[in-house]
Each structure stands twice: as C-alpha cells, then as structure tokens.
Amino acid sequence: MEAYPDDRAARRAFITATRPVVDRTFDLGIPAGTTIDEEPDAPGRPVRVGTIFLTGAECPWRCAMCDLWQHTITGPTPPGAIPAQIRAAVQSLAPIATGVRHIKLYNAGSFFDARAIPESDDDAIAHLVASFDRVIVESHPALLGRRLVAFKERLRRAAERRDASSDARGPALEVAVGVETAHPEALERLDKHVTLDDLRRAGDILAEVGAALRAFLLINPPFVPHDEQDHWLVESVRFAEACGARVVSLIPTRSGNGTMEVLERCGLFRRPSLADVERAFAACLALDARPFVLVDLWDFDRVAACGRCAAARRERLRQMNLAQRVLPVVDCPDCGNGRAA
Numbered sequence: 456m457e458a459y460p461d462d463r464a465a466r467r468a469f470i471t472a473t474r475p476v477v478d479r480t481f482d483l484g485i486p487a488g489t490t491i492d493e494e495p496d497a498p499g500r501p502v503r504v505g506t507i508f509l510t511g512a513e514c515p516w517r518c519a520m521c522d523l524w525q526h527t528i529t530g531p532t533p534p535g536a537i538p539a540q541i542r543a544a545v546q547s548l549a550p551i552a553t554g555v556r557h558i559k560l561y562n563a564g565s566f567f568d569a570r571a572i573p574e575s576d577d578d579a580i581a582h583l584v585a586s587f588d589r590v591i592v593e594s595h596p597a598l599l600g601r602r603l604v605a606f607k608e609r610l611r612r613a614a615e616r617r618d619a620s621s622d623a624r625g626p627a628l629e630v631a632v633g634v635e636t637a638h639p640e641a642l643e644r645l646d647k648h649v650t651l652d653d654l655r656r657a658g659d660i661l662a663e664v665g666a667a668l669r670a671f672l673l674i675n676p677p678f679v680p681h682d683e684q685d686h687w688l689v690e691s692v693r694f695a696e697a698c699g700a701r702v703v704s705l706i707p708t709r710s711g712n713g714t715m716e717v718l719e720r721c722g723l724f725r726r727p728s729l730a731d732v733e734r735a736f737a738a739c740l741a742l743d744a745r746p747f748v749l750v751d752l753w754d755f756d757r758v759a760a761c762g763r764c765a766a767a768r769r770e771r772l773r774q775m776n777l778a779q780r781v782l783p784v785v786d787c788p789d790c791g792n793g794r795a796a
C-alpha cells in the first residue's frame with residue numbers, strides 16, 4: 456500500500472524509492488541549455504534575461520515535488536566544469552547582439568553547494584558574468600552564508616577589473632529561493648527542511664548582504680486542499696513580500712518524478728490546469744503587491760490542452776508578466792474558455 460510517510464526519516468527513502476530510472480550521463484563541458492525571456496525590470500520597462508541551465512551534482516535535499524535531479528550527475532561536479540559551461544553559454548547567448556542584461560545561473564540545486572559548484576570556481580564564474588547588470592543564482596536557505604558574501608565581493612572585484620576607470624559596484628546579485636508555499640504543514644510535508652521562520656531569516660540575510668530575493672512559489676502544491684489553493688497562493692505572495700522579495704515567480708507544480716504520481720493517486724496532489732494557472736496568476740496580480748509577480752512559462756505545454764487557444768493564452772500570460780496587470784481573457788469557441796458556462 457503506497458502512502459506518503461508522516462515520519463520524516465521514512466520520507467527520504469520513500470521519495471528516492473518512487474523515482475523512475477533515468478539516464479544521468481551528461482557532457483559537463485556544455486550547458487544543458489539556454490533561453491532568453493523578458494521580465495519587467497521597472498514598471499513598464501522590460502529587460503532581456505538569459506538563463507543558463509547548468510549541469511552538476513545533485514542537490515542534497517530531496518523535496519517531494521522536485522524533478523530537477525533528473526538533470527544532475529550522481530557524483531560531485533569536477534572543478535572547471537561550471538565555468539566551461541558558462542563560457543559556452545555566454546558565447547551562444549551573445550548578450551551584446553541579443554540585448555541580454557540579466558543572467559540566471561540555474562544549476563538544478565544550490566549555487567552555494569560546494570559539491571554542486573566548487574568554490575574554487577567562483578572567481579572564474581564572477582569574471583564570466585561581471586558585465587551583466589544582474590546575476591541570479593538559486594539556493595536553499597541553509598546555504599546562505601559566508602560564500603554568498605564572498606561571491607558578491609568577487610562580482611564587484613571582477614567588474615572593477617573589467618573597468619578599472621570606474622568605481623564599478625558589479626552586477627546586482629539576486630538569489631532565487633524555493634519558498635514553495637506559506638502553508639506551514641504543506642511546507643513541512645514537502646520535506647524541504649525549511650520552516651517559515653527559516654525563510655524569513657533568509658530574507659533578512661539577503662537584505663543585510665545587499666542581495667535581492669526571488670521567491671519561487673508553487674501553483675497547486677501537494678498537501679494543500681484543492682479548494683484552498685488560491686487562498687494559500689495569495690497568502691504565499693504576501694509572505695514572500697514580507698520577506699523582502701523583489702520578484703515572485705509562480706511555478707505550476709509538475710508531476711513526473713515518481714513521488715508526485717503517488718501523491719496524485721492518494722488525492723494529495725492535483726495537476727494544475729491552464730485555467731488554474733490563469734486564475735491563480737490573476738488573483739496574485741490583483742493584490743498589487745510590491746514584488747513583480749511572474750508566472751513561469753517554461754513548461755507551458757504541460758498545462759495547455761486546447762490546440763486552438765493555447766498560443767493566444769500563452770501570449771496573454773507573457774504580456775501579463777510584462778504589464779503586471781490582468782489582461783482580457785482569451786475567448787475560444789472550441790474549449791469554451793472565456794465563455795459563461
């Protein structure tokens with residue numbers, strides 16, 4: 456009988472045991488991918504943001520909803536691999552030609568995890584990204600400490616070396632933290648090993664260091680009753696705002712890691728539909744919160760169902776990310792979207 460364990464010690468074994476078998480051999484000399492998106496940088500001012508998907512060691516935590524381990528290796532990342540991937544990615548992003556000013560270094564784990572990114576690579580990494588206006592990395596709250604402070608200083612020094620004539624402060628540093636949900640019991644059951652207090656402290660640390668906070672929130676996280684999802688998402692945006700977030704990024708919860716399929720069968724998780732995503736995003740924008748609230752569209756195809764209106768609805772959400780307000784609903788004669796029941 457499959458059931459998600461209440462006991463913490465049993466959870467990790469359960470999450471590991473439900474994983475599907477996947478090939479985890481990767482070429483560590485090249486990044487897993489790159490993409491360019493637009494985000495608001497100030498009201499009405501979009502900025503082009505490049506993302507580099509880096510491949511390295513698996514994250515030591517094993518959150519119930521995480522599928523990122525499928526893009527990681529089982530051993531530690533060898534020194535030099537991450538700078539090599541960033542070098543290749545920056546070349547392919549061609550920031551001067553494409554106008555990319557912000558860069559995300561996403562490593563499917565924590566940037567400040569020594570097993571995932573050896574600290575000996577930090578100088579080389581800082582040098583490679585020093586010309587961007589903003590550098591965004593991701594980290595578990597438990598790893599925000601000495602290395603964060605040192606990396607910020609490395610960015611400053613690298614920018615100074617590039618332009619000795621100026622008093623360059625270096626790129627702004629932003630750390631993306633998986634806040635996931637402000638529902639305390641659901642957060643505990645996700646097995647992220649963080650509490651709301653830990654997340655508040657993470658916000659304080661980042662503010663002290665002079666780094667920005669980007670909060671990842673899940674749309675339809677498991678363990679939150681279905682009829683309370685919108686309420687808790689709105690609460691979560693308020694919570695992220697109170698933690699000092701500059702950006703809140705809403706991520707439709709994905710299945711596909713084995714554990715989520717079990718939770719679905721147990722009635723503890725319901726995959727968000729496109730209508731869920733649209734409704735949740737609109738509710739968050741209506742808050743008029745201080746952070747930019749964005750919906751993540753990287754996995755849009757997973758939630759799109761109707762071939763006739765999918766592209767228009769994706770474009771509406773993209774425009775809402777930039778405008779930071781709710782735009783008219785797309786009307787569709789095929790699926791009935793936008794029409795009264």
Ligand code: SF4
Nearest residue numbers: 514516517518521564
């Ligand atoms: S901390 Fe982040 S990367 Fe690590 S297991 Fe949890 S969700 Fe995945």
Ligand SMILES: [Zn+2]
Nearest residue numbers: 761764787790
């Ligand atoms: Zn449709």
